[in-house]
Structures are given as C-alpha cells and as structure tokens.
Amino acid sequence: MSTETLEKEVVVKPSEALLSKRRKKLITDPLIDDNPVTVQVLGICSSLAVTTQMQPTLVMAISVIFVVALSNFAISLMRNTIPARVRIIVQLAVVATLVTIVSEILKAFAYDMYKELSVFIGLIITNCIVMGRLEAFAMGNKPYDSMLDGLGSALGYSWIILTVAFFRELWGSGAVFGVPVFQYVSSWFGPDFKLATNGLMVTPVGAFIILGLIVWVQRTKTGYVEH
Amino acid sequence: MQQSNTYIIVYSAVLTIILGLLLSGSAQVLGPWQQEAIALDKKKQILGAVISAEEIAAMTPEQVNAFYSSRISSTVVDLTGKEITTEGVSAEKVEIAKDYKKPAEERAYPIFIYHAEGNPEAVESYIFPMYGAGLWDAIWGYLALDTDMNTIGGITLAHAAETPGLGARITEAKVQERYVGKKIFDESGALVTVMMQKGEGKEYGDDAHKVDGMSGATITGNGVNNMLKAYMGYYESYIKAKSTPKAAVAAL
Numbered sequence: 001m002s003t004e005t006l007e008k009e010v011v012v013k014p015s016e017a018l019l020s021k022r023r024k025k026l027i028t029d030p031l032i033d034d035n036p037v038t039v040q041v042l043g044i045c046s047s048l049a050v051t052t053q054m055q056p057t058l059v060m061a062i063s064v065i066f067v068v069a070l071s072n073f074a075i076s077l078m079r080n081t082i083p084a085r086v087r088i089i090v091q092l093a094v095v096a097t098l099v100t101i102v103s104e105i106l107k108a109f110a111y112d113m114y115k116e117l118s119v120f121i122g123l124i125i126t127n128c129i130v131m132g133r134l135e136a137f138a139m140g141n142k143p144y145d146s147m148l149d150g151l152g153s154a155l156g157y158s159w160i161i162l163t164v165a166f167f168r169e170l171w172g173s174g175a176v177f178g179v180p181v182f183q184y185v186s187s188w189f190g191p192d193f194k195l196a197t198n199g200l201m202v203t204p205v206g207a208f209i210i211l212g213l214i215v216w217v218q219r220t221k222t223g224y225v226e227h
Numbered sequence: 228m229q230q231s232n233t234y235i236i237v238y239s240a241v242l243t244i245i246l247g248l249l250l251s252g253s254a255q256v257l258g259p260w261q262q263e264a265i266a267l268d269k270k271k272q273i274l275g276a277v278i279s280a281e282e283i284a285a286m287t288p289e290q291v292n293a294f295y296s297s298r299i300s301s302t303v304v305d306l307t308g309k310e311i312t313t314e315g316v317s318a319e320k321v322e323i324a325k326d327y328k329k330p331a332e333e334r335a336y337p338i339f340i341y342h343a344e345g346n347p348e349a350v351e352s353y354i355f356p357m358y359g360a361g362l363w364d365a366i367w368g369y370l371a372l373d374t375d376m377n378t379i380g381g382i383t384l385a386h387a388a389e390t391p392g393l394g395a396r397i398t399e400a401k402v403q404e405r406y407v408g409k410k411i412f413d414e415s416g417a418l419v420t421v422m423m424q425k426g427e428g429k430e431y432g433d434d435a436h437k438v439d440g441m442s443g444a445t446i447t448g449n450g451v452n453n454m455l456k457a458y459m460g461y462y463e464s465y466i467k468a469k470s471t472p473k474a475a476v477a478a479l
Contacts, residue, residue: 049391083235090242097246101253108260111268119388203392 026148030156032222037160038215039224042128047161048207050120054177057165059113060120061158063102065151067124068133071095072150075134076143091134092125099124129153164210172201269319270295275383276354276371277341280400299354300340300347306332308464323358324365336461341371352380353469355462359454362446364388366397366454372411376470379421382406384451394447405438411459411466418463420455423448 016023036042050060074094075082082090103121106114114121124130133153138146169175174182174197182195200206219225270291271283286294301318303311318337326334337356343349352371359366364387371380384397396402409421419436427442440448459466 081238083230083238085230086235086239090239093242093246097249100250104253104257104261108257108264111261111264114264115268 023145023148026145027152027155030149030152031159032156032218033224035156035160035218036129036132036153037157037211038218040132042132043157044211046120046123046127047157047164047211048204050117051161051165051168051207052172052202053169053175054162054165056113056116057161059106059110060117061154061161063099063106063117063121064124064127064129064157065154066102067095067098068130068150068154068157069147070150071098071130072133072138073143073147074098076138076141076146079139082139087139088131088135091131095130095134096125129157160211160214163214164207167210168201168206171198172206173197266319267291270299272383272385273299273339273354273356273369276369276381277352278381298342298344300342301337302340303335303337304462304465305336306334306461306464308462308466308468311335323356323367327358331461334461336465338462338465339369350374353466355458357454357458359450359457361386361389361397361450362394362444363390366447366450368397368451368454370406370455370458372466376466377410377412379406379409379411386447389447390444393441394444396441396444397447397451402441408435409438410435411455418456418459420452420459422452 030036034040037044037047046060051057071091071094075091078090078094099122102124103114103118106117106121133146133150137149141149166176169177170181174180174195182197186193186195198206200209267288274283274291274295283291303316303318303321305311316335318339321335321337323337339354339356340350341352341354343351352373353376354369354371357368357370366384366386366389368382368384370382372378373380382403384403386395386397389395389397406421411418411420413419413436421436421438423438424431424440425445425448427440429439431437431439
C-alpha cells in the first residue's frame with residue numbers, strides 16, 4: 001500500500017496549460033466533426049420546435065450552454081462519490097435543478113421569453129445532449145475538462161439551431177431578429193414588388209428540411225458516412 | 228462501500244436537501260422580480276385591448292407603468308353589475324383564474340376603464356377580462372368595448388398551452404384584429420357576442436357577429452367563443468346599465 005502512494009508522489013506531471021491543444025479539441029471537435037445534432041443526431045426535438053425565430057433560439061442556445069457546461073462540471077466534481085446504481089437519477093436531479101434555475105431567471109428578467117419558451121426550457125432536462133455528455137464524459141473526466149467538453153457540445157448545438165432559425169425566420173417571416181428584411185429589400189424594387197414568404201418554414205417541417213440540408217452540406221464536406 | 232444501500236440512501240437524501248435548498252433559494256431571491264414581471268405583463272395585456280401590439284412593444288417597462296397609471300382606472304362589480312366597494316378589493320388584485328372555480332354569483336368581476344388622453348373624465352372604452360378553457364389548458368383575454376357598449380374596440384387573447392402554429396395563433400395580431408368593429412348585441416338588444424367560425428379564409432365583413440376561424444384550431448376557437456359568451460353574460464348587467472342612459476340621450 002505504502003509503496004503505491006510513494007510512486008504516485010514521485011510522478012509529478014507539469015500542470016497542463018489552461019487551453020492546451022487537447023483541451024481546445026474538446027471544444028472544437030463537437031462543432032463540426034462530432035456535432036451533437038448533425039452527426040450524433042441528438043437534441044432534434046428542440047431544434048425543430050424553438051427555431052421559428054432567431055431571438056427565442058438565441059435564448060434557448062444560451063440556456064443550453066449554461067445547463068450543459070455547469071451540469072458537466074457539477075457531475076464531474078461528484079463523479080467519485082456517485083453510487084453507480086443511482087447515477088442516472090443523480091444526474092437527472094442535478095440537471096433538473098439547473099434547468100429550473102434557468103427558467104426562474106428567465107421568468108424574472110425576460111418574462112416574454114419565458115412565456116414563449118416555457119415548455120421548451122423545461123424540456124432541456126430531457127435533451128439527449130445533456131445526459132449524453134454526462135454519461136460519456138463527465139463521469140470519467142476531471143471537472144475543468146468536463147466543463148470544456150460541455151461547452152463544446154452546447155456550442156455545436158447552438159450554431160446549428162441558430163443557422164436553422166436564421167433561414168426559417170428569413171424565409172418564413174421575412175425577417176432576421178425581428179427586423180423585416182424582406183420589406184426593406186422589396187422597397188428597393190418599387191412599391192408593387194413584394195418578396196413572398198413561405199408558410200412551410202414556420203412549421204416544424206421547414207426545420208426538418210433546413211436541418212437535412214445542413215447535414216447534407218456538412219457530410220459532403222467532411223466525408224462522414226454512417227456505419 | 229459505495230454500493231451499500233445505506234450509502235445510497237444517505238447520498239440521495241443529502242443530495243435532495245442540497246438541491247432543494249438551491250431551488251427554494253433561487254425562487255426566494257428572484258421572487259420580487261418575477262412578481263414585477265407578471266404585473267407588467269398583465270398591464271401589457273390589458274393595454275393590448277386598446278392600443279396596438281407594436282406600440283406596446285416599443286415602450287419601456289417604465290413607460291408602460293406610466294401610461295397605465297395615467298390612462299387606466301378600474302372598478303370591481305358583482306354579477307348584478309353592482310360595484311363592490313369592500314375594503315381591499317381592487318381590480319388589479321382579483322385573480323380571475325382562482326375566481327373561475329367559484330360559482331358565477333360569488334365571483335368578483337374587474338373592469339378596466341380606458342380614459343382619453345389629457346381628459347380623465349372622458350371614457351374611451353371599457354376593458355373586460357375573460358377566462359376560459361382552450362384545447363389543452365386555460366385561455367384568457369381582455370375585450371375592449373367602445374362607449375356604445377356594443378362595438379368591440381379590440382381584444383387580447385392569451386393561452387397557457389395551446390398548440391404552437393394552431394391554437395396558439397389566438398395571440399397573433401392578425402387573428403385578434405378580426406374582432407375589431409364587431410358587435411356583441413344584435414338589433415333587438417339580445418346578447419349574441421361574436422362567434423369564431425370553423426375553417427379559415429372566408430370574409431365575414433357584413434356579419435357583425437361572426438369572425439373568420441383558425442384552420443386546424445376549431446376547438447381553441449370554440450373555447451374563445453364560449454369564453455366570450457360566458458363573460459359577456461356575466462358583465463351584461465353592468466354593460467346594460469352603462470349603455471341605457473347614453474342611448475336615451477342619443478335618442479333625444
């Protein structure tokens with residue numbers, strides 16, 4: 001026993017840089033190559049539901065980043081104490097607490113957003129990305145790394161839903177962040193010219209189509225194939 | 228040791244207590260802001276019945292509060308249209324969702340009165356809160372009647388959980404505008420209110436008691452119809468009392 005502890009003390013690794021190459025990869029990998037939405041196909045439900053407009057989508061993205069990064073951090077801190085038999089429910093309790101706090105904060109400071117997103121904020125709890133990262137990474141890695149990993153995955157999710165929302169709002173409502181772009185553009189071409197919006201884009205079907213196109217473009221570029 | 232039942236039970240209990248403290252703590256700390264946000268939202272909904280959504284969206288919270296306090300006064304009546312003057316009863320404090328569970332005779336009915344700019348004596352419209360059931364959950368709204376106590380000046384509708392894109396469209400200005408200019412009484416003076424029809428895309432311009440429906444949301448539409456009918460019925464005595472003297476004056 002005693003020799004074991006001695007050995008450990010001898011091998012003192014130089015501390016890793018705050019953003020070393022390996023840690024940067026934790027953040028950048030889920031952006032494209034291992035994107036939770038387009039490659040792992042997780043979190044599709046909310047990508048379809050909240051993406052009709054840019055603004056609520058942005059709030060959703062920030063909320064998910066907050067929840068995934070912090071829950072990864074918290075679970076990683078606790079990872080050595082969590083009893084294996086109840087680990088899922090422990091993870092769920094931590095995630096649910098964080099989500100409820102996010103929802104309470106929105107209710108206090110962004111009530112309109114809270115009304116618009118209410119159900120979907122609650123559903124972050126069941127977003128597969130959260131539980132997926134906890135099980136796959138946070139349960140076996142150090143807190144700081146886990147937080148970076150969560151941040152990466154959430155950012156990967158965020159840029160996808162923001163892109164979907166951009167096209168859906170533009171083509172569906174003729175606006176970006178509520179600014180009526182189509183109206184301005186139409187007015188350049190004279191009073192009778194009117195850019196038409198497509199009602200399909202406002203429905204979840206529109207999100208499916210856009211998401212499919214993003215997956216297509218991305219896989220053509222990276223050469224990723226399902227096994 | 229970590230696999231023992233005692234460890235698991237103690238661990239779960241401690242975790243529950245910590246998370247519970249976190250939750251109740253955040254609810255406590257954020258409570259005042261939330262109350263403020265809810266009160267502001269209610270004011271916006273009331274004002275929404277008389278001024279356009281764009282105008283409200285352009286106002287800061289302070290402007291909304293200032294506008295509300297300078298232009299809106301309120302009163303509470305009972306089913307017979309008599310004013311309730313009991314200490315502590317105010318229109319802003321009536322929680323219509325809670326009152327809804329009581330029998331109609333025991334409820335308090337708040338009324339918000341919209342005054343002309345710069346002239347607090349002149350009334351522009353009366354705003355009546357309503358509450359009812361949609362397809363999935365509660366729906367509610369505010370209906371503004373012009374001073375003839377018959378013509379609808381505007382309406383705001385809101386919901387707890389109607390289907391986005393279908394029933395949830397009752398919150399859209401496009402749907403709410405359909406009610407403007409419609410009448411709640413027919414020529415004989417009987418209360419008929421305004422009925423949202425099944426199907427969408429028809430014009431009901433010449434019919435004062437029908438508005439175009441929402442495609443795919445007939446049940447929510449029926450909920451709105453029932454709510455309108457019920458609450459205009461509850462307010463009928465007040466409305467009649469307010470409109471009779473005016474009609475008499477107009478006849479002279």
